[in-house]
Amino acid sequence: MRLSELLALGDLDPSIGNIEIAGLSADSRVVSEGFAFFAIPGHAGDGLAFVGDAKARGAAVVIAERAAECALPLIVVPDVRAAVARAAARFYPRQPETIVAVTGTSGKTSVVAFLRQIWAAMGHEAASLGTVGVVDSKGAHYGALTTPGPVELHKTLNELAAGGVTHLAMEASSLGVDQRRLDGVRLAAAGFTNFSRDHLDHHRDMEDYFAAKMRLFDTLLQPGQTAVIDADSDVATRVAAVCNTRGLSVFGVGAKGEAIVLKDARPHALATSLDISHAGKNYKIELPLAGAFQTSNALVAAGLAIASGDDPARVFAALDHLKGAPGRLELVGARNGAPVFVDYAHKPDALEKVIATLRPLTKGRLIVVFGCGGDRDKGKRALMGEIAVRAADVAIVTDDNPRSEDPALIRAAIIDGAKGAGPAQIIEIADRGEAISQAVAGLCAGDALVVAGKGHETGQIVGNRILPFSDHEAVTKALQEHSS
Ligand SMILES: CC(=O)N[C@H]1[C@@H](OP(=O)(O)OP(=O)(O)OC[C@H]2O[C@@H](n3ccc(=O)[nH]c3=O)[C@H](O)[C@@H]2O)O[C@H](CO)[C@@H](O)[C@@H]1O[C@H](C)C(=O)N[C@@H](C)C(=O)N[C@H](CCC(=O)O)C(=O)O
Ligand SMILES: Nc1ncnc2c1ncn2[C@@H]1O[C@H](COP(=O)(O)OP(=O)(O)OP(=O)(O)O)[C@@H](O)[C@H]1O
Ligand SMILES: N[C@H](CCC[C@H](N)C(=O)O)C(=O)O
Numbered sequence: 001m002r003l004s005e006l007l008a009l010g011d012l013d014p015s016i017g018n019i020e021i022a023g024l025s026a027d028s029r030v031v032s033e034g035f036a037f038f039a040i041p042g043h044a045g046d047g048l049a050f051v052g053d054a055k056a057r058g059a060a061v062v063i064a065e066r067a068a069e070c071a072l073p074l075i076v077v078p079d080v081r082a083a084v085a086r087a088a089a090r091f092y093p094r095q096p097e098t099i100v101a102v103t104g105t106s107g108k109t110s111v112v113a114f115l116r117q118i119w120a121a122m123g124h125e126a127a128s129l130g131t132v133g134v135v136d137s138k139g140a141h142y143g144a145l146t147t148p149g150p151v152e153l154h155k156t157l158n159e160l161a162a163g164g165v166t167h168l169a170m171e172a173s174s175l176g177v178d179q180r181r182l183d184g185v186r187l188a189a190a191g192f193t194n195f196s197r198d199h200l201d202h203h204r205d206m207e208d209y210f211a212a213k214m215r216l217f218d219t220l221l222q223p224g225q226t227a228v229i230d231a232d233s234d235v236a237t238r239v240a241a242v243c244n245t246r247g248l249s250v251f252g253v254g255a256k257g258e259a260i261v262l263k264d265a266r267p268h269a270l271a272t273s274l275d276i277s278h279a280g281k282n283y284k285i286e287l288p289l290a291g292a293f294q295t296s297n298a299l300v301a302a303g304l305a306i307a308s309g310d311d312p313a314r315v316f317a318a319l320d321h322l323k324g325a326p327g328r329l330e331l332v333g334a335r336n337g338a339p340v341f342v343d344y345a346h347k348p349d350a351l352e353k354v355i356a357t358l359r360p361l362t363k364g365r366l367i368v369v370f371g372c373g374g375d376r377d378k379g380k381r382a383l384m385g386e387i388a389v390r391a392a393d394v395a396i397v398t399d400d401n402p403r404s405e406d407p408a409l410i411r412a413a414i415i416d417g418a419k420g421a422g423p424a425q426i427i428e429i430a431d432r433g434e435a436i437s438q439a440v441a442g443l444c445a446g447d448a449l450v451v452a453g454k455g456h457e458t459g460q461i462v463g464n465r466i467l468p469f470s471d472h473e474a475v476t477k478a479l480q481e482h483s484s
């Protein structure tokens, strides 16, 4: 592809515009012969500092936001992150016909997994993309980011479409939206789950975080398209106002929803019976998932399936067969009849919700094993400690990806927040495997254990090393060791 086509800039000097481009990247380390290198002014450094590296690897041209002394032809654009996203969409032209993006602090991975399952039940060739990777009818492939960078994203979209996928549900993280990773994606609709504290290590404050999410609705969705909103979220009215201003069609779901109305939800064991209405008709659903939050997620997914053209009665029937996303309130086993769950709650609201879900199902003690990630929002540590001792009976504080930080200090910050904040016993066990083993060993009939924070993850990040570790495997091992 010629550079003028890649950038959609017809007025480039032909000596530059006619350069044949073999690929594109914003990371000099993956540049090859004939590539266009997009120099992003980032958080840690400026891509312009890596032009020499890009040239040595064969880059043909640099695209940046400012003019600079440069060993290669340089083109200045106003927003280089948007430019690389749009260029990637041209270089990898195919996309599944129906792409839906889901944002919100919690529930994105669950909603895209549910939507993929609903679409598959409708007979569509469906896929999902997000924190647990790309999942389609052929299997799952893990990736590093929830919303991949634009070059990887468009390569993936191209491959999915070429492989016959017509329907894709993808997660839109606030960072992904903010950093223009989705700017070249042809969206059909978008979903919003909820809003609470997260990523305050990146966003200046909660308003900045909210605005980042709203860019999906006020900029990326086009007027006339549909926004499916969990109407029971604290910020649903604000989100709907943003959507109305943009001329979107608002589809509210939940007890306060107007498009799918949740009339009654009766939890029993690990399932929930729902009475809902939509377009003047009533439906009964046996959702095979526990937790009010999973009901909300399932209704957002159903709304997105209906908004993208599927038959409501068939969509609601599909909810009877939903499976949870891996590591989201996943029942791994039991000891002395006490269930053991693995969950991905690594932020305050999620921890609160998962404990609140298990509390009514637990006659004995509710035990939670958790930690907080290093190099992430420090403010959430004390909050999560406080929630655990207020809402659970035993809080076992352990490590969760300490990264470059001293894990003992992370645990101390959690315990500082926990002390005196509630009745639960606090136990500190640094080694996560040992914490899980001791928690399992102590389970009595009537108890329940939730190991929170790592969900589907398969490693413990200590310094720059990723040590193999899975909560699921650690629980299974502990259940075997402490059987009888
Ligand atoms: C903190 C953050 O969001 N970083 C993202 C951001 O990097 P940055 O702006 O800080 O870039 P930088 O490190 O300053 O470097 C500037 C530029 O120089 C380039 N570079 C750098 C070194 C080099 O040798 N050569 C080179 O060309 C970099 O590729 C970059 O383009 O822009 C990059 C290009 O798009 C992203 O790859 C990078 O994601 C990093 C890998 C990351 O870990 N991001 C995480 C925090 C993230 O995005 N998480 C979200 C949310 C998760 C969730 O809620 O589920 C996600 O969507 O996964
Ligand atoms: N609708 C919801 N409201 C509150 N908490 C939720 C909701 N859905 C899921 N959770 C909690 O958040 C955890 C993460 O859920 P999920 O992976 O679906 O969300 P996510 O938005 O993709 O999160 P992340 O940004 O961390 O990838 C779950 O394990 C559960 O504890
Ligand atoms: N996408 C989130 C996941 C956090 C998971 C938790 N296990 C941790 O490491 O803090 C992040 O990178 O902030």
Ligand SMILES: [Mg+2]
Pocket: 108, 109, 130, 131, 132, 146, 171
């Ligand atoms: Mg996710």
